[in-house]
Amino acid sequence: MAENIKKEQATTHKLGIYLWIWGLLFVLSFFSYMVDWLQFQGLLRWTLILIFMFLKAGLIMAFFMHLFWERYTLVNVLLWPMTAIATFVGLMVAESKYTVFTRFFYFVLGS
């Protein structure tokens, strides 16, 4: 009997974990909505949005998608390409700043 229970726990997790994560996701979504409601602007706004976004994404991936309990090989195969993409997005945002600078410089000011 004890053997059976152990086997069950290897594949299913306690209900409480899911309810906790669910609650946390609600709270974090509420906070990120508050960022807009309170009209935070500039660096504070972007930092808060990104923090709440990554916390939510992390909770969903770790617990709802069970990555927390998976072996490191699968976790690394998934997370490194995603890190590379995030870096690429960051690079292109920097590139867009240069593009808008040249557009203003040559087309708006120069015309």
Add this chain to the structure above:
Amino acid sequence: MDQAALKKLPRGWKSIPSDLGSDQTAFKGVNWGKGMMWIFLLSDTFIFSCFLLSYMTGRGSTVQPWPNPSEVFALDAFGVPVPLLLIAIMTFVLITSSGTMAMAVKYGYEKNKKLCGIFLLLTALGGLTFVGMQAFEWSKLIHEGVRPWENPFGAPQFGSFFFMITGFHGTHVSIGVIFLFIFTRKVFRGDFDSGRKGYFTSMKSNYVAIEILGLYWHFVDLVWVFIFAFFYLW
């Protein structure tokens, strides 16, 4: 590979070289369908990232002012415009359906047919509500004159990014809802207990299928987290 054999393998960082060594299964203890779903989701991440990348670049490089999403997506509640009201409700609906999906996966693994089916059905209804609200949002914006090539609020790129990104996400949700209804029927019919063969695959299946479907559904929620942050709040 059963649980006892898995427990004997090295854990942590040491598990990576030992799992990836030659002539063996790389993803130990992972059902092949689950592994393939993860790889599909990774490729899907690439597609959504391309949208995100082009959106950030397009928004960052336009010389015209970007429409204020807080005002564009405001909704009148009792005569007062509330910013992002519909979007907030959609976010909570999708998170709720993600929670019920996690429950369905849990009860599936416990072979609790009834609760698994009920939670799958709730998830499907949540998804359907989400798609309905998105359709409402689209028709409202189209009515206000937002087009892929122009809109009355500011930079013309806004419309094309909006329709592409939310449209592609909405398509994913719709496909998910269809599969959720199909799998609800399969669970209630007892396919995963009796080993009844699937219509398309002609293969027996078990409750791992619910986890695989769950991975897809949580991914849809995950993408919405990013869309909510970058498109609606940014």
